[in-house]
Amino acid sequence: MDAEKLFDLNQNVEGILIYNGTESSNDPSFFYSTQLTRGLFEMSYVFLTRKNLKVITSQLEEETARSEDLDVEVFTSGKQRDELLKEVTKGITFLGINYSGLSHADFLSLKDKLPNKEFVDVGESISSLRQIKSEREITKLKEAARIVSKVGENIPGMLKDGLTEGELAAKVNYEMMKNGATSPSFDTIAAFGPDAAEPHFSGGNRKLKKGEVVLVDFGAKYQRYCSDMTRSYFFGKPDREMQEMYETVLNSQAAGIKAVKSGENGKLVDAAARKVIDSSKFKGRFIHGLGHGVGLNVHDHPALSSQMDFFLKENMVVTVEPGVYIPNKGGVRIEDDVIVTKNGCQVITTAPKELQVV
Amino acid sequence: MDAEKLFDLNQNVEGILIYNGTESSNDPSFFYSTQLTRGLFEMSYVFLTRKNLKVITSQLEEETARSEDLDVEVFTSGKQRDELLKEVTKGITFLGINYSGLSHADFLSLKDKLPNKEFVDVGESISSLRQIKSEREITKLKEAARIVSKVGENIPGMLKDGLTEGELAAKVNYEMMKNGATSPSFDTIAAFGPDAAEPHFSGGNRKLKKGEVVLVDFGAKYQRYCSDMTRSYFFGKPDREMQEMYETVLNSQAAGIKAVKSGENGKLVDAAARKVIDSSKFKGRFIHGLGHGVGLNVHDHPALSSQMDFFLKENMVVTVEPGVYIPNKGGVRIEDDVIVTKNGCQVITTAPKELQVV
Numbered sequence: 261m262d263a264e265k266l267f268d269l270n271q272n273v274e275g276i277l278i279y280n281g282t283e284s285s286n287d288p289s290f291f292y293s294t295q296l297t298r299g300l301f302e303m304s305y306v307f308l309t310r311k312n313l314k315v316i317t318s319q320l321e322e323e324t325a326r327s328e329d330l331d332v333e334v335f336t337s338g339k340q341r342d343e344l345l346k347e348v349t350k351g352i353t354f355l356g357i358n359y360s361g362l363s364h365a366d367f368l369s370l371k372d373k374l375p376n377k378e379f380v381d382v383g384e385s386i387s388s389l390r391q392i393k394s395e396r397e398i399t400k401l402k403e404a405a406r407i408v409s410k411v412g413e414n415i416p417g418m419l420k421d422g423l424t425e426g427e428l429a430a431k432v433n434y435e436m437m438k439n440g441a442t443s444p445s446f447d448t449i450a451a452f453g454p455d456a457a458e459p460h461f462s463g464g465n466r467k468l469k470k471g472e473v474v475l476v477d478f479g480a481k482y483q484r485y486c487s488d489m490t491r492s493y494f495f496g497k498p499d500r501e502m503q504e505m506y507e508t509v510l511n512s513q514a515a516g517i518k519a520v521k522s523g524e525n526g527k528l529v530d531a532a533a534r535k536v537i538d539s540s541k542f543k544g545r546f547i548h549g550l551g552h553g554v555g556l557n558v559h560d561h562p563a564l565s566s567q568m569d570f571f572l573k574e575n576m577v578v579t580v581e582p583g584v585y586i587p588n589k590g591g592v593r594i595e596d597d598v599i600v601t602k603n604g605c606q607v608i609t610t611a612p613k614e615l616q617v618v
Numbered sequence: 619m620d621a622e623k624l625f626d627l628n629q630n631v632e633g634i635l636i637y638n639g640t641e642s643s644n645d646p647s648f649f650y651s652t653q654l655t656r657g658l659f660e661m662s663y664v665f666l667t668r669k670n671l672k673v674i675t676s677q678l679e680e681e682t683a684r685s686e687d688l689d690v691e692v693f694t695s696g697k698q699r700d701e702l703l704k705e706v707t708k709g710i711t712f713l714g715i716n717y718s719g720l721s722h723a724d725f726l727s728l729k730d731k732l733p734n735k736e737f738v739d740v741g742e743s744i745s746s747l748r749q750i751k752s753e754r755e756i757t758k759l760k761e762a763a764r765i766v767s768k769v770g771e772n773i774p775g776m777l778k779d780g781l782t783e784g785e786l787a788a789k790v791n792y793e794m795m796k797n798g799a800t801s802p803s804f805d806t807i808a809a810f811g812p813d814a815a816e817p818h819f820s821g822g823n824r825k826l827k828k829g830e831v832v833l834v835d836f837g838a839k840y841q842r843y844c845s846d847m848t849r850s851y852f853f854g855k856p857d858r859e860m861q862e863m864y865e866t867v868l869n870s871q872a873a874g875i876k877a878v879k880s881g882e883n884g885k886l887v888d889a890a891a892r893k894v895i896d897s898s899k900f901k902g903r904f905i906h907g908l909g910h911g912v913g914l915n916v917h918d919h920p921a922l923s924s925q926m927d928f929f930l931k932e933n934m935v936v937t938v939e940p941g942v943y944i945p946n947k948g949g950v951r952i953e954d955d956v957i958v959t960k961n962g963c964q965v966i967t968t969a970p971k972e973l974q975v976v
Binding site for chain 2: 282283284285286287288297298299300301302318319320321322323324327337338357359360361362363364365366367368381383426427429430431433434437438440442443444446447448457458459460461462463464481483547548557558559567585587
């Protein structure tokens with residue numbers, strides 16, 4: 261992260277304190293600013309000034325932080341941690357905090373620990389910086405995308421009669437990690453036949469049968485950066501409706517990708533893809549937004565949706581993922597990650613997309 | 619969840635609104651109260667009264683929510699969502715909110731959407747209910763524990779010269795899912811030799827060599843409930859110091875498990891285990907708390923730590939996981955999940971713990 265830029269966006273702020281809580285309430289901005297590739301750093305802080313960065317953590321993560329050559333302060337008790345917080349922020353009145361990065365309870369507790377500060381929300385500016393990926397970040401995102409692309413190519417070879425959704429998800433995860441992922445970036449969705457009508461289906465045990473659609477939505481984490489890709493395959497020849505569904509979604513996705521470019525409103529990109537579906541027999545069946553940012557979170561800012569005016573910029577990385585869902589029948593979704601460029605975009609998830617019958 | 623109990627603990631509250639944000643800021647209490655086993659339900663709400671429960675979600679999750687037979691209100695725009703929030707909370711002044719479950723930014727936004735309410739923090743009472751597991755929850759936790767136990771038994775068979783940490787983590791995850799896990803409950807830690815000195819090591823590519831310790835810390839998610847187990851193995855005969863380290867940690871863990879019982883202070887349980895390490899040559903090398911709750915989060919309340927007075931109760935589920943870490947040399951940790959009983963505890967992760975040389 262470019263700390264100078266963050267302070268330029270918040271001229272009144274003298275220091276910035278970012279708190280990484282626990283699993284349901286953590287702040288990826290902690291890792292954005294520190295670039296720490298390993299460790300959990302639960303209940304740890306980073307304190308930033310224009311020129312310095314200090315990690316405040318427990319003994320549990322000390323070794324990890326030191327191995328990445330950072331300025332580290334280690335506490336062994338809550339009391340010591342609170343004293344450290346006071347010490348590093350001494351003399352500062354206007355303290356930047358990411359209001360989106362910590363729970364309301366943690367906010368109140370921080371106010372209590374640092375009673376004489378004026379807290380300033382720097383969440384919007386951190387988010388705006390995180391949306392535009394640096395070269396270093398793009399390298400990591402491309403590697404995460406390469407991993408899913410490779411695995412996506414091999415999924416048709418994994419399909420066979422009687423395979424369960426859970427087994428397929430297990431195989432996909434295994435192949436991602438074999439290919440260099442630290443972990444899946446979210447719970448892999450493997451949905452067969454009617455289960456594919458639930459966009460966020462997971463944890464199923466349906467056995468694969470001839471004629472069914474196989475929807476697989478999966479992502480890899482590489483050095484904390486995420487990819488997110490969906491492919492829909494057919495196990496045996498699909499009926500005519502499913503075939504039409506596939507072609508419609510594929511055309512919709514192509515229209516969406518074509519509409520992406522720097523300066524474009526995300527709402528219009530969504531509209532370009534939606535128009536293809538809504539002018540087909542599948543009108544109204546595309547029941548979610550077209551896409552979302554990918555970065556340190558798999559569902560990151562910005563959203564590409566009919567609900568929001570949001571202007572794309574160069575080096576944002578977003579998904580383009582239209583889908584059609586018919587309850588009790590099935591669904592098709594096709595999703596790629598793209599880097600926004602000046603005149604268009606670069607698609608970085610490259611597994612084949614033409615209709616594949618296995 | 620027993621909504622009656624939650625309202626009994628908060629007599630002044632007329633309704634409770636729980637908000638499940640996105641991946642870094644979500645509230646497991648949403649799933650605790652709804653028992654929804656599938657779906658992400660990002661940016662969704664549950665509204666509770668003593669007698670009723672209503673899920674407020676987007677079309678994206680509608681199908682999933684309906685398949686689990688819940689009362690569901692579906693919005694297709696942010697405006698519609700805000701209107702629904704107003705409508706369901708109409709006539710209510712004192713509205714319970716989980717201050718630990720939503721970000722400060724989301725709290726401010728909710729205040730803005732519902733301007734005439736008095737918000738009351740029900741976080742502590744939800745947390746206290748979540749700590750005591752119901753029979754239904756214990757069944758799920760036991761299944762999650764069974765899965766890791768089974769996989770733990772098979773890890774020695776996976777070890778061979780040149781295996782990388784990443785490959786081992788991939789295999790462990792695969793075996794967990796093959797055995798019924800929805801996903802790993804956290805990024806699997808597989809650390810060889812000196813890497814095992816970082817308690818939260820992950821994403822490594824060290825190749826296994828004879829004489830090294832193999833520390834594997836892994837967990838399974840089963841219907842959203844987590845397990846968390848660590849085993850340390852030796853690939854080839856360890857040197858005397860590592861052998862002593864293993865025996866010390868094993869004795870420490872036995873002392874910790876022995877100290878667990880309903881009514882006991884977690885601080886004393888931590889002390890019982892810590893005493894074994896601190897009266898050995900490894901004094902001061904046990905650099906974290908003894909354990910934590912497991913439930914819908916893998917690091918859940920309560921903590922067993924020297925820092926906190928916390929009294930254990932029947933049907934809490936906690937980990938007992940002492941460790942010893944020597945930078946540049948290695949580390950050993952042994953971790954089990956236990957259910958607190960009236961007079962002791964039941965260990966539910968059952969993979970062998972005697973020193974194993976592969």
